[in-house]
Amino acid sequence: MQRIPVSEQLHGTELRLHGLLLRGLDGDAQAYRSFLQASSTHLRAFFRRRLQRWPDEVEDLVQECLLAIHNQRLTYDTGVPLTSWIHAIARYKLIDWLRRHGRREAQHLPYDEEDSAQELFSSADTEAAEASRDLGKLLATLPAQQRCAIVHTKIDGWSVRDTAAAMDISEASVKVAVHRGLKALAANLRSEGSAP
Numbered sequence: 001m002q003r004i005p006v007s008e009q010l011h012g013t014e015l016r017l018h019g020l021l022l023r024g025l026d027g028d029a030q031a032y033r034s035f036l037q038a039s040s041t042h043l044r045a046f047f048r049r050r051l052q053r054w055p056d057e058v059e060d061l062v063q064e065c066l067l068a069i070h071n072q073r074l075t076y077d078t079g080v081p082l083t084s085w086i087h088a089i090a091r092y093k094l095i096d097w098l099r100r101h102g103r104r105e106a107q108h109l110p111y112d113e114e115d116s117a118q119e120l121f122s123s124a125d126t127e128a129a130e131a132s133r134d135l136g137k138l139l140a141t142l143p144a145q146q147r148c149a150i151v152h153t154k155i156d157g158w159s160v161r162d163t164a165a166a167m168d169i170s171e172a173s174v175k176v177a178v179h180r181g182l183k184a185l186a187a188n189l190r191s192e193g194s195a196p
Helices: 006-025 028-051 055-075 082-100 102-105 118-140 146-157 158-165 171-194
Strands: none
Touching: 006 028, 006 055, 006 082, 028 055, 028 082, 055 082, 055 118, 118 146, 118 171, 146 171, 158 171
C-alpha cells in the first residue's frame, strides 16, 4: 500500500475542511456540521497526544475549541489556511489550560513549541484511515444486506426510509438488518477480545 505524503494529506484536509466551512457560512447546515465533526476528530487526536496524563481533560478542550471556532467563524480570513487557524485556536486553548493548572503539572506535559498545523491534521487523518480500515474489516464479516443497512444508516447518516428505497426493501427489513448486523458485530468484537 502506497503512503500519501503528509504534505498532500494536509492539502487534501485543508481543501475539504475549507470547502465545508465556506458552505456552512453560506447557510448549508449539514456542511457546517460535517466541518465541526471533522475538526473535532483532529482536535481530539491533538489533545490526546499532549494530555496523556490527563485524558479526562481532552473532551473538554475539544469542546472549548469547537465553541471558539464557532464563535469566531465570521472573523476567519479565507486567505489564511484554515488548518493553521484551527491549530492556533487549539494551541491557545492548550496554553490556557496549562496556565490554569499551574506550572508543576505543565512540566510533565509533552508539548513541543514547534508543533504545527501539519502535525495536528496529518496524524488525525492517519488515525481516521486506520479506524476506517478496521471498520471495513469488521463490516466485511457481515452479510451484504446487514452491511449495507448499517453503512447507510449508521455511517452515512441516511434515514431508514432512504435506505429502504436505495436497497429496495421495506423499512422494517432495514431495521431488522441493522439490529442483526450490530448484534453480530458486537459478538465478533467480544470473541476477538476474549481470544488469547
